[in-house]
Amino acid sequence: MEIGFLGLGIMGKAMSINLLKHGFKVTVWNRTLSKCDEIVEHGASVGETPAAVVKKCKYTIAMLSDPSAALSVVFDKDGVLEQIKGKGYIDMSTVDAETSIKISEAIKAKGGDFLEAPVSGSKKPAEDGQLVILAAGHKALYEEALPAFDVIGKKSFFLGEVGDGAKMKLVVNMVMGSMMNAFSEGLTLAEKSGLNPGTLLDVLDLGAISNGMFKLKGPSMLKKSYAPAFPLKHQQKDMRLALALGDENAVPMPVAAAANEAFKKARSLGLGDLDFSAVHETLK
Numbered sequence: 001m002e003i004g005f006l007g008l009g010i011m012g013k014a015m016s017i018n019l020l021k022h023g024f025k026v027t028v029w030n031r032t033l034s035k036c037d038e039i040v041e042h043g044a045s046v047g048e049t050p051a052a053v054v055k056k057c058k059y060t061i062a063m064l065s066d067p068s069a070a071l072s073v074v075f076d077k078d079g080v081l082e083q084i085k086g087k088g089y090i091d092m093s094t095v096d097a098e099t100s101i102k103i104s105e106a107i108k109a110k111g112g113d114f115l116e117a118p119v120s121g122s123k124k125p126a127e128d129g130q131l132v133i134l135a136a137g138h139k140a141l142y143e144e145a146l147p148a149f150d151v152i153g154k155k156s157f158f159l160g161e162v163g164d165g166a167k168m169k170l171v172v173n174m175v176m177g178s179m180m181n182a183f184s185e186g187l188t189l190a191e192k193s194g195l196n197p198g199t200l201l202d203v204l205d206l207g208a209i210s211n212g213m214f215k216l217k218g219p220s221m222l223k224k225s226y227a228p229a230f231p232l233k234h235q236q237k238d239m240r241l242a243l244a245l246g247d248e249n250a251v252p253m254p255v256a257a258a259a260n261e262a263f264k265k266a267r268s269l270g271l272g273d274l275d276f277s278a279v280h281e282t283l284k
């Protein structure tokens with residue numbers, strides 16, 4: 001199966017290399033074209049534009065930063081729409097339902113098929129093919145994409161209409177961003193009140209709120225080490241989009257709203273390109 005891949009950031013790079021390792025032919029494109037070089041070393045071909053990639057491949061995956069990037073790659077000159085007739089397009093970026101529906105409708109109108117498939121899991125799960133895929137849209141395209149999803153992820157969900165995958169992803173990341181802030185306050189409170197925060201990590205890990213994120217991020221947060229796996233600017237984008245979903249549905253979300261403010265503060269301190277756990281620094 002020949003697959004196109006648009007967007008070679010932290011996630012796209014890991015996912016496309018993983019596909020290549022499992023025998024897929026992959027043609028890549030990235031806005032900053034030089035980022036294609038490393039993937040070429042793993043056996044990929046390069047397309048000069050998104051349209052060129054779609055023209056070459058029956059299926060194209062996108063993994064882009066935000067709604068504006070996702071829209072630009074589809075609608076701009078030399079974009080996906082120009083060659084999508086008879087092809088499948090799978091957008092795995094985290095965006096809002098409105099963006100996803102807009103892309104879906106334009107692709108369908110041009111005779112292509114569309115699936116949204118945002119993912120849960122970060123850099124390491126992407127490298128290890130252990131993501132959780134939250135797909136929705138064209139069911140037949142979902143089934144055709146399963147061999148690739150089985151390489152990229154450990155579990156795929158088909159959630160229904162376009163927009164439902166985007167919403168599920170935003171709900172998950174809203175919970176994650178809120179938890180990160182509570183965790184960060186807990187670490188700071190332990191330290192400032194004279195406790196050993198390392199011991200707090202051990203205590204948390206043995207109780208009912210033990211979880212993978214605390215286990216993974218806790219030790220590096222104590223070392224103030226924030227190499228980006230999930231960039232903070234993307235987490236804040238997800239909080240913003242989740243809060244908009246809350247507005248639409250009249251769901252009060254005071255905890256998420258406070259967490260969003262903390263991520264905004266972190267961005268204002270220039271921490272947006274660091275890992276989202278760098279929100280910890282806003283308490284210093």
Ligand SMILES: NC(=O)C1=CN([C@@H]2O[C@H](COP(=O)(O)OP(=O)(O)OC[C@H]3O[C@@H](n4cnc5c(N)ncnc54)[C@H](OP(=O)(O)O)[C@@H]3O)[C@@H](O)[C@H]2O)C=CC1
Nearest residue numbers: 007008009010011031032064065069093094122229230234
């Ligand atoms: N990192 C993570 O842990 C996870 C991230 N996600 C989501 O996946 C998506 C990608 O994340 P990640 O890889 O971390 O992000 P990165 O910031 O590492 O990469 C972003 C990618 O989007 C491209 N891009 C940005 N703006 C544009 C534009 N206007 N036109 C074309 N391309 C553009 C970048 O190109 P360029 O190189 O030229 O800047 C780059 O390829 C995001 O939606 C994120 O929320 C989902 C799950 C986990």
Ligand SMILES: O=CCCC(=O)O
Nearest residue numbers: 094120121122173230
């Ligand atoms: O969107 C990013 C999610 C990161 C994660 O699930 O660990």
